[in-house]
Amino acid sequence: MxxxxxxxxxxxxxxxxxxxxxxxxxxxxxxxxxxxxxxxxxxxxxxxxxxxxxxxxxxxxxxxxxxxxxxxxxxxxxxxxxxxxxxxxxxxxxxxxxxxxxxxxxxxxxxxxxxxxxxxxxxxxxxxxxxxxxxxxxxxxFDPGVTNLFCAYARDKIFDTIEYIDIVDCNAGDHGHPFATNFNPEINIREITQKGKYWENGEWKYIEPLSESMIIDFPEVGEKKAYLLYHEEEESLVKNIPGLKRIRFWMTFSDEYLTHLRVLRNVGMTGIEPVEFEGHKIIPLKFLKELLPDPSSLSEGYTGKTSIGCIIEGLKDGKRIKKMIYNVCEHEKAHNEVGAQAxxxxxxxxxxxxxxxxxxxxxxxxxxxxxxxxxxxxxxxxxxxxxxxxxxxxx
Structure with missing residues (x-):
């Protein structure tokens, strides 16, 4: 106890x-x-x-x-x-x-x-x-967290050597708002608007924000366009998965979400540098956060699913194999159980x-x-x- x-x-x-x-x-x-x-x-x-x-x-x-x-x-x-x-x-x-x-x-x-x-x-x-x-x-x-443990399970129980990991994250839900973030807006928008970054052949490689995408077939959700982002679990997995040649992270966004984000970024609302307004110093992104729905308020009426997992490729007994380890979570079930979105x-x-x-x-x-x-x-x-x-x- x-x-x-x-x-x-x-x-x-x-x-x-x-x-x-x-x-x-x-x-x-x-x-x-x-x-x-x-x-x-x-x-x-x-x-x-x-x-x-x-x-x-x-x-x-x-x-x-x-x-x-x-x-x-x-x-x-x-x-x-x-x-x-x-x-x-x-x-x-x-x-x-x-x-x-x-x-x-x-x-x-x-x-x-x-x-x-x-x-x-x-x-x-x-x-x-x-x-x-x-x-x-x-x-x-979950990511970081469960995705790291999926990789660790693959390392310990499935593969002799893991060479390639793609962590893939899809929220195919609908909360009914024109623009809202599913977790803290400051952290969410900072994460998306920074440069993309991934590990390949022993070094970090950088790309412009949201400049690289691919279609991924997500379990129970279907094909969605996902964008390459940097996500922190890559930093630790590079150290803790021996033999790794490449690791990337992909996340889906709706066209409507990206349009809102592009406009907000173009007018400076996603900035984290203080600006002066009527004699006060304000941070645009913090002000934007106050205008957006609280993520904890989104669960009522939220429909659809999240589909998140790891696509892992490597060697077992000298043969090349490829697996996907994943979870699918329904927004409505999460709301009914604990009053939260997925x-x-x-x-x-x-x-x-x-x-x-x-x-x-x-x-x-x-x-x-x-x-x-x-x-x-x-x-x-x-x-x-x-x-x-x-x-x-x-x-």
């Missing part, structure tokens, strides 16, 4: 709270903390109605190490699950380190002043977490399960780790039970 502290009350945080509450034999006491308590109260009420479990609520500024230390000391959790903004990863890790508590997140640190998705800042904590006997689990969402659901379920793996002593080793550095089998054995069944198909 363990206490858990969840920081961040957005769409993903809500899913994590619901899924932890559904495992009272693992999570004996759940505290949810955020800068504002209103969302926490809504989530706690939803959990109470669905499971009968009581959720404790606390207020915290996750940019303040001192406030975080006070909160962690007060709640005394076995692990902190970070579903706040990626800007706050380092303050939460620092507070965990100082209070002697283990850590898990779903996305890597992102410096506010620059779109630079990389793990270097968090990997730098390796020695300190090791010395304190604490575990930090990085990127335990993008939040597919990120939140693995975070709760990753914390369970730690608390059960399966993923418990001192240091800072990406999920593919743990045994993928116990996690993947539970993933279907927790709501994300997965399949392997020959290509």
């Amino acid at each position: 363990h206490k858990v502290l969840i920081i961040g009350a957005g769409g993903v945080g809500s899913v994590v709270v619901h899924k932890c509450a559904a495992q009272p034999d693992v999570f004996s006491e759940i505290t949810l903390a955020s800068r504002t308590c209103e969302k926490c109260i809504e989530i706690a009420e939803s959990v109470r109605k669905r499971t009968g479990q009581k959720i404790r609520i606390e207020k915290v500024d996750a940019d303040s190490v001192d406030e975080l230390i006070g909160l962690i000391s007060k709640t005394n959790p076995s692990i902190v699950i970070n579903t706040a903004l990626p800007y706050q990863d380092l303050t939460i890790m620092e507070a965990c380190l100082r209070t002697g508590v283990s850590y898990l997140d779903t996305a890597n640190y992102e410096p506010p002043e620059e779109a630079k998705f990389e793990y270097s800042w968090q990997w730098a904590y390796q020695e300190q977490f090791t010395e304190k006997g604490l575990t930090a689990i990085l990127g335990c969402g 993008v939040s659901y597919t990120t939140g379920v693995p975070a709760a399960l990753g914390a369970e793996m730690f608390l059960r002593g399966i993923w418990n080793k001192p240091g800072v780790w990406n999920v593919e550095q743990f045994d993928p089998v116990p996690f993947l054995e539970k993933l279907g039970e927790r709501g994300l069944p997965w399949k392997i198909t020959d290509l």
